[in-house]
Amino acid sequence: MHVATDELEKPGEECGVFGIHTPGQDAALLTYFGLFALQHRGQESAGICASDGETATVFKDLGLVAQVFNEDVLAALAGHLAIGHTRYSTTGSTVWRNAQPVFRQVGSRSIALAHNGNLTNTVALAGDLGLTGVTDSEVLVELLARNAIDQPGDGGLVRTLEATLPSLRGAFSLVVMDQKTLVGVRDPHGFRPLCLGRLETGWVLASETAALDIVGATFERELEPGEMVVVTADGVRSLRPFGPTVVPARLCIFEFVYFARPDSRLYAQDVHGARVRMGRMLATESPVDADVVVPVPESGIPAAQGFAAVSGIPYEDGLTKNRYVGRTFIQPSQLLRDRGIRLKLNPIRSTLEGKRVVLVDDSIVRGSTTKQLVQMVRDAGATEVHLRVSSPPYKHPCFYGMDTTDESKLIAARMEVDEIREHLDADSLHYLSLPGLLEATGAAEVGFCTACLSGDYPTEVPIGQGKFALEQA
Numbered sequence: 284m285h286v287a288t289d290e291l292e293k294p295g296e297e298c299g300v301f302g303i304h305t306p307g308q309d310a311a312l313l314t315y316f317g318l319f320a321l322q323h324r325g326q327e328s329a330g331i332c333a334s335d336g337e338t339a340t341v342f343k344d345l346g347l348v349a350q351v352f353n354e355d356v357l358a359a360l361a362g363h364l365a366i367g368h369t370r371y372s373t374t375g376s377t378v379w380r381n382a383q384p385v386f387r388q389v390g391s392r393s394i395a396l397a398h399n400g401n402l403t404n405t406v407a408l409a410g411d412l413g414l415t416g417v418t419d420s421e422v423l424v425e426l427l428a429r430n431a432i433d434q435p436g437d438g439g440l441v442r443t444l445e446a447t448l449p450s451l452r453g454a455f456s457l458v459v460m461d462q463k464t465l466v467g468v469r470d471p472h473g474f475r476p477l478c479l480g481r482l483e484t485g486w487v488l489a490s491e492t493a494a495l496d497i498v499g500a501t502f503e504r505e506l507e508p509g510e511m512v513v514v515t516a517d518g519v520r521s522l523r524p525f526g527p528t529v530v531p532a533r534l535c536i537f538e539f540v541y542f543a544r545p546d547s548r549l550y551a552q553d554v555h556g557a558r559v560r561m562g563r564m565l566a567t568e569s570p571v572d573a574d575v576v577v578p579v580p581e582s583g584i585p586a587a588q589g590f591a592a593v594s595g596i597p598y599e600d601g602l603t604k605n606r607y608v609g610r611t612f613i614q615p616s617q618l619l620r621d622r623g624i625r626l627k628l629n630p631i632r633s634t635l636e637g638k639r640v641v642l643v644d645d646s647i648v649r650g651s652t653t654k655q656l657v658q659m660v661r662d663a664g665a666t667e668v669h670l671r672v673s674s675p676p677y678k679h680p681c682f683y684g685m686d687t688t689d690e691s692k693l694i695a696a697r698m699e700v701d702e703i704r705e706h707l708d709a710d711s712l713h714y715l716s717l718p719g720l721l722e723a724t725g726a727a728e729v730g731f732c733t734a735c736l737s738g739d740y741p742t743e744v745p746i747g748q749g750k751f752a753l754e755q756a
Contacts, residue, residue: 291355297683298383298399299324299369300477301494302458304465304514305485308736315497318348318488320494323544324399325371328382329506332395335362335641339393343368343382363485364465366634368397371686385424389431392439392461396424399490400454400475400684403744408450426450439462441513442524445733448524452742454683458488465514470529471525472510472533472741474683474732476549476629478517486514490648491547502548508532528756532730535683539724540674541582541645550726555585560723561673561715562589569713570594571669575634577601579644579656586673587643596641601634601660624655636664643671647703648687650694654707661708670709675717675736676700682744683732686740 286679288527295624298319301340303310311333318329329351330343344351345734348369358569384395398420402408405419407458412425432442440461452473459466468487469477480487485501495502500516506512535542537550545555563587576598578587591598605627646672647653659667676695680688690696694703721727734740 288360294525296396297657299490299494300366300397300399300456300458300488301368301490302366302397302460302465302467302488303482303485303498303512304364304516306361306363306480306516308484309357310363310365311357314365315348315352315357316497317489317494318367318369319430320497320544321490324490324542325369328370328379328601329368330370330382330384330397331357331365331367332384332386332460333360333362333365334362334393334460338362339386339395339460339462341384341386341395343379343381343384345382364460364463366395366397366465380640381418381420385420385421387424387428389428390433392431392433394424394427394440394443394459394461396420396427396457396459398423399477400470401682402451402455403453403682403742404451406745412455423447423451423455423668425458439692441511444468445522445524449526453744456490463515464509467506467514469506469508469510469522471509471528471530472732473506474533474535476534476538476543477506479503479506479512486519488512488514491543491580493547495542496546505550511538517705525735531741533732534730535685536720536724536731536733537674537685538648538722539722540720545585548616550640550724550729552725554603557724558585558645558673559589559592560725561645561720562586562591563593564719564723565643565671565715566590566593567671567712568716568719569671569711571671571713573639573641573667573669575599575601575638575658576641576643577634577660579642580604580628582642583673586645586671587641590641590643594641599634601627601631601640601642601663602656603631604628624652625659628656628659630659630663632663635660638665639667639669640665641669641671642709643673645672646674646677646679646695648709649692650703650706657707657709667710668708670704670707670712672714674714674720675714676703677735679735679738680746681735682740683734685735687735 301317328345329348332341384397386395402419426447430446455470456475456477457468509525511524543554568738576591576596578584678695680690
């Protein structure tokens with residue numbers, strides 16, 4: 284089993300998807316660089332499928348992008364068309380079979396698919412297809428294979444998708460390809476991001492704008508919820524496979540809180556700037572007398588900067604991060620498990636000793652890591668530890684692409700805020716309010732999914748079904 288020794292207590296980062304159609308260019312190499320920019324969204328496996336217009340070739344494996352690919356592998360992935368994927372498992376185990384892109388040969392057509400999000404009707408679809416022990420992404424490809432329409436040019440893949448997509452429920456941002464055509468799709472609610480960029484010689488689809496930047500693409504626009512974009516040698520066209528019905532946009536709020544890179548843009552807003560505003564709002568909502576504001580690196584840094592700016596309390600680095608501790612297949616020793624997060628973070632005693640510390644983080648999910656963090660800061664000599672969290676209490680399971688389907692493991696689902704404070708041994712604990720969080724995004728009027736914070740699910744969800752539901756079946 285793949286063991287993550289570097290995980291602080293955060294929701295799983297979903298997945299990253301990338302697609303490119305660029306005649307005359309090495310699509311696999313550009314996809315490789317694009318996946319580097321999306322590595323933060325998934326570190327369990329990586330894969331690329333490339334096509335030269337006649338033959339599609341896929342390579343994928345467990346591990347980070349730099350571990351999976353080398354020059355020889357990339358040289359074998361010839362062609363001007365490619366899709367790529369970085370995976371964090373929200374459905375299914377971390378095994379090679381579940382790595383993406385998922386690939387199927389259907390007659391003369393090669394179909395490859397990379398998926399970010401979670402289908403909520405996977406079990407029902409798998410039952411209809413007679414499948415067991417699969418992921419929702421495999422169910423998707425099987426549906427495409429069974430609905431395959433044999434038609435020359437891009438019409439076959441497009442018509443196959445149009446026949447398949449309306450049966451899907453839940454969250455899905457997809458990049459799909461055959462030998463000649465690249466397609467990007469967002470579900471009708473737009474739970475997961477997907478954007479379109481332009482190259483001098485072609486087009487790029489990516490989960491985040493940061494991946495466009497790394498390959499030199501110019502941001503064109505975000506795909507609209509319910510939109511399908513088709514990229515061929517003739518250019519780009521937009522279709523509406525889910526019909527004319529318009530439902531409210533519901534981008535996952537945690538894209539702003541934690542998932543997206545700070546240098547990406549969502550809803551035309553700078554993510555880093557939004558996180559700084561969350562900290563400023565938090566300082567306004569929950570002031571405190573203290574000597575120093577310290578972030579939990581790295582995701583807590585922007586909010587801590589904003590908190591310090593409004594509160595007037597000096598900002599200082601009080602925890603140093605070991606940047607070279609990554610995911611590993613080696614089980615940490617009992618000694619390292621006992622020392623908990625010290626493998627990843629270590630206190631800077633000169634910052635903390637004798638100080639009243641405001642410790643700023645973006646979220647608390649399970650609580651165990653935060654408890655160790657508070658103890659670490661106290662052990663370094665802090666006289667008081669005041670926790671400030673730049674999002675509301677995480678109370679409800681997510682079924683749209685975060686690995687938090689087990690409500691019993693969510694500390695805010697079991698305890699009130701003061702009970703959490705006592706459990707964590709903090710002198711005070713305050714969370715940012717939901718209205719404050721929405722205002723801080725700068726895009727509250729566009730629409731967000733806040734189900735994990737509010738319990739307001741935009742769609743019917745399979746309560747009680749975990750990430751291994753299909754494997755257990």
